[in-house]
Amino acid sequence: MKKVLTILSLGILGVFHGQTFIQAYQDRANQVTQTNITSLLQQFSNLGIKTTGSVANDNTLAWLKNQYQAYGYTAGQMTEDTFTIGSSTSKNLIVTKTGTVYPDIYVIICGHYDTINSPGVSDNGSGTSVLLEAARILKDVPTEYSIKFIHFSGEEQGLVGSNHYVNNVVFSNNVRQLNLKVVFNIDQVGGKISNPSNTVTCESDQSGQTGNNAASLAMTQQLAACTGLYSPLSVNMSNAFSSDYIPFENKGDIITGFYETPVSGNQHTPNDTLANVDPVYVFKVGKAAVGALQHFAVATTVLAIDEAQKNSDQIKIYPNPAKNILHIETPASLKNFTVEISDMSGKLVLKSENQNEINISQISSGNYICTISFNGEKTSKKIIIE
Known part of the structure; x- marks a missing residue:
């Protein structure tokens, strides 16, 4: 411009x-x-x-x-x-x-x-x-x-x-x-x-x-x-x-x-x-x-945290950077969840169901988006794979 x-x-x-x-x-x-x-x-x-x-x-x-x-x-x-x-x-x-x-x-x-x-x-x-x-x-x-x-x-x-x-x-x-x-x-x-x-x-x-x-x-x-x-x-x-x-x-x-x-x-x-x-x-x-x-x-002036947000806040993805194994920590009440790892262009490179330890050793080094889906909600985090 x-x-x-x-x-x-x-x-x-x-x-x-x-x-x-x-x-x-x-x-x-x-x-x-x-x-x-x-x-x-x-x-x-x-x-x-x-x-x-x-x-x-x-x-x-x-x-x-x-x-x-x-x-x-x-x-x-x-x-x-x-x-x-x-x-x-x-x-x-x-x-x-x-x-x-x-x-x-x-x-x-x-x-x-x-x-x-x-x-x-x-x-x-x-x-x-x-x-x-x-x-x-x-x-x-x-x-x-x-x-x-x-x-x-x-x-x-x-x-x-x-x-x-x-x-x-x-x-x-x-x-x-x-x-x-x-x-x-x-x-x-x-x-x-x-x-x-x-x-x-x-x-x-x-x-x-x-x-x-x-x-x-x-x-x-x-x-x-x-x-x-x-x-x-x-x-x-x-x-x-x-x-x-x-x-x-x-x-x-x-x-x-x-x-x-x-x-x-x-x-x-x-x-x-x-x-x-x-x-x-x-x-x-x-x-x-x-x-x-x-x-x-005209956004709401109420700051509310619902149950889905509480679950999202309790989900931990580590270590970051990660090598070989990526750990997904979820609250005890969360039994069913999906993990998807996509590259920065949006291409899906890995998907797993209800796994807290994910083998990432076959994924090339670089930046990725890790998305956890649960109960119709999603939380995402950028991760680095070494």
């Missing part, structure tokens, strides 16, 4: 005015971990240059699906929106979490996963990582509005994937099919390791269709307030420009978004690598995003 930022001054006290701090939102924002963010950035980097329609692009889509499955999302919650670009095809991934009060009104949180010229760890592995952390944390949190986590492809070729989704899914033959509350786009929030920052830009629509400008500014002021309430970041305000929220804006929807400040300048160059990204900055943006997403979707 390429942007020209026009920064507008906005006093923090004005941003916070009228918006109440909610402890449950903070507690969930605090569940964003630096370890997870850094690991996701590393995995995204390892997938290579993800040009739309390439094998690396397809592998990244498979990786994304595997992440959602590891978090406990079902196949029924995941859909793919296929589009053509030149002689190639690519897919947008849409993961839907149904709301409790307004199931047919959607909050979209989105970012693109395609890259050019580099692994694109900032543009847009950073936004991809934030979306994944938000999806993990909010998986079992009731929200009044439905949430769609959308990973677009084709952004770098001119918003091809998001245009296709808007014109063929949100609308069909120019008739609206989906009612949207807000589109929250996260693109290039990787920061610059050589120039650490504590500021993020919140973007609103102040051009294009003028009928939704006021609503976009109001929603972006709420985003800025959430950023101050639930993260250590300060805020700049700017106009939206040339990312996946624009096709929505063109159809009259309300948009907002995050963008790094200052701009690294590494986007679309071979320098957009993990070595040049500031993972701590991405972690801070993640906290702000989780706080804001709860606000937009």
Whole structure:
């Protein structure tokens, strides 16, 4: 994504005015971990240059699906929106979490996963990582509005994937099919390791269709307030420009978004690598995003732990790193469970039933996802096999 930022001054006290701090939102924002963010950035980097329609692009889509499955999302919650670009095809991934009060009104949180010229760890592995952390944390949190986590492809070729989704899914033959509350786009929030920052830009629509400008500014002021309430970041305000929220804006929807400040300048160059990204900055943006997403979707303020969660918390997978034998420790009440080990592309390499000691000596060294399924629930953990 390429942007020209026009920064507008906005006093923090004005941003916070009228918006109440909610402890449950903070507690969930605090569940964003630096370890997870850094690991996701590393995995995204390892997938290579993800040009739309390439094998690396397809592998990244498979990786994304595997992440959602590891978090406990079902196949029924995941859909793919296929589009053509030149002689190639690519897919947008849409993961839907149904709301409790307004199931047919959607909050979209989105970012693109395609890259050019580099692994694109900032543009847009950073936004991809934030979306994944938000999806993990909010998986079992009731929200009044439905949430769609959308990973677009084709952004770098001119918003091809998001245009296709808007014109063929949100609308069909120019008739609206989906009612949207807000589109929250996260693109290039990787920061610059050589120039650490504590500021993020919140973007609103102040051009294009003028009928939704006021609503976009109001929603972006709420985003800025959430950023101050639930993260250590300060805020700049700017106009939206040339990312996946624009096709929505063109159809009259309300948009907002995050963008790094200052701009690294590494986007679309071979320098957009993990070595040049500031993972701590991405972690801070993640906290702000989780706080804001709860606000937009109206998450429950009740922090509850059910029996399934208690069982999940008691499951231990060790040692990690592991060699030859992997131990699965489960509570005494858990008699039936399934263990699945998948590689980072989502390919299943081992499956066992009700075994607490698993022979992994035939599995190649590397990073894997170990998923324990029990009583209709799942818990997953990244493991290293030596």
